[in-house]
Amino acid sequence: GAVVSQHPSWVICKSGTSVKIECRSLDFQATTMFWYRQFPKQSLMLMATSNEGSKATYEQGVEKDKFLINHASLTLSTLTVTSAHPEDSSFYICSAPLVVDTEQYFGPGTRLTVT
Amino acid sequence: AQSVTQLGSHVSVSEGALVLLRCNYSSSVPPYLFWYVQYPNQGLQLLLKYTTGATLVKGINGFEAEFKKSETSFHLTKPSAHMSDAAEYFCAVISNDYKLSFGAGTTVTVRA
Numbered sequence: 487g488a489v490v491s492q493h494p495s496w497v498i499c500k501s502g503t504s505v506k507i508e509c510r511s512l513d514f515q516a517t518t519m520f521w522y523r524q525f526p527k528q529s530l531m532l533m534a535t536s537n538e539g540s541k542a543t544y545e546q547g548v549e550k551d552k553f554l555i556n557h558a559s560l561t562l563s564t565l566t567v568t569s570a571h572p573e574d575s576s577f578y579i580c581s582a583p584l585v586v587d588t589e590q591y592f593g594p595g596t597r598l599t600v601t
Numbered sequence: 602a603q604s605v606t607q608l609g610s611h612v613s614v615s616e617g618a619l620v621l622l623r624c625n626y627s628s629s630v631p632p633y634l635f636w637y638v639q640y641p642n643q644g645l646q647l648l649l650k651y652t653t654g655a656t657l658v659k660g661i662n663g664f665e666a667e668f669k670k671s672e673t674s675f676h677l678t679k680p681s682a683h684m685s686d687a688a689e690y691f692c693a694v695i696s697n698d699y700k701l702s703f704g705a706g707t708t709v710t711v712r713a
Contacts, residue, residue, distance in 0.1 A: 490644075520700070529691065529703045530645075579644050583699070588652075589635055590701055592644035 488514050488584050492593035499570055499600055507565045507596045509536075509580030515560035516582035520590065521553075524577040536563040536580075570600040603628040603694045605675075607704035615712045620664075620679040622707050624692030627673065633695040634675045636666055639706075640688050648690075651675060662686070687711045 489512040499505045509519055517538045522530040534544045534555050542555035552574075554566040567574055577597055581590035608623040626632050633652050637645040649660025656668040662685075666677045675692060692704040 492644075518699070527708075529706050532700055535700065577642075581645075581701075588633075589647050589650050592637075592646070594644040595642065597642065 488582075488591040490580065490582055490591045490593040492578075492580060492596050494596060495594060496597040497599070499598070501571055501600055502569055504566055504568045505570055505598060507567075507578055507580075507598075509563045509565070509582075509593050511561045511582050511591075514582075514584055516563075517560060519557060519563040519580055519582045521555060521563070521565050522579045522581065524579060524595075526577075530579060533565075538563075567598065570598070572600045574598065575600045602702075603630075603632060603696045604702050605634075605692045605694050605704040607690075607692050607707050609707055610705060611708045611710070613710045613712060614682045616684060617681050620677075620682045620686060620709065622677040622690050622692075622709070624666075624675045624677065624704060625673050626675060626692075626694050628694060630697070634666075634668065635693045635695075635701070636660065636664070636675075636677050637691045637693060637703075638662075638688050639691065645691065648677070682709075682711050684711050684713065 491510045493508045519536040521533045534542045536542045536555045536557040538557045544550045557563040579595045581592045583590045604627045606625045635650045636648040649658045651668045659665045664679045690707045693701045
């Protein structure tokens with residue numbers, strides 16, 4: 487099947503520092519990956535669409551300078567939370583479709599806690 | 602724009618009882634619909650999907666869903682709940698720009 491991994495699974499960082507989250511498609515190539523944010527007891531909120539070889543497209547209200555996305559290869563997208571603050575603490579999940587208009591396969595998520 | 606609405610944020614069932622999770626969609630084009638399950642602190646796992654063809658779709662773990670165009674619904678059912686079915690369930694639809702739009706989610710608890 488299509489497997490998506492994320493690293494790290496959880497991270498604690500201090501306010502003002504930056505943290506990078508990796509999303510990898512392990513057994514398929516993903517020209518497109520999606521980044522979501524999920525607060526406790528809430529649904530997933532799409533943050534941005536990561537496109538291999540080009541700039542990411544961000545959803546309305548998402549700060550592109552704060553959430554830097556790089557999709558440097560067909561199997562790896564990274565999300566960097568810059569100058570993190572406690573309100574950035576959340577569960578970040580990535581996904582990728584095998585084919586662009588079919589189901590998405592989700593990574594296991596990364597729990598970010600900013601102290 | 603495509604969207605989904607999940608009716609009921611929380612469903613509690615007895616072990617062995619029917620599980621019914623409701624999802625209604627809004628779409629200007631034939632929708633692609635999905636049900637995902639999420640266990641605590643984990644990503645989402647696809648239960649089943651409807652794209653075209655047969656309107657009754659069978660998925661993993663004994664779940665199935667029926668696409669009803671006349672009712673704009675895609676309700677998820679399982680005849681007999683198991684303790685392991687306790688989780689969060691999300692209905693989703695793909696939009697024109699290939700993004701998934703999720704419902705608010707339904708928490709299922711199973712009573713012994």
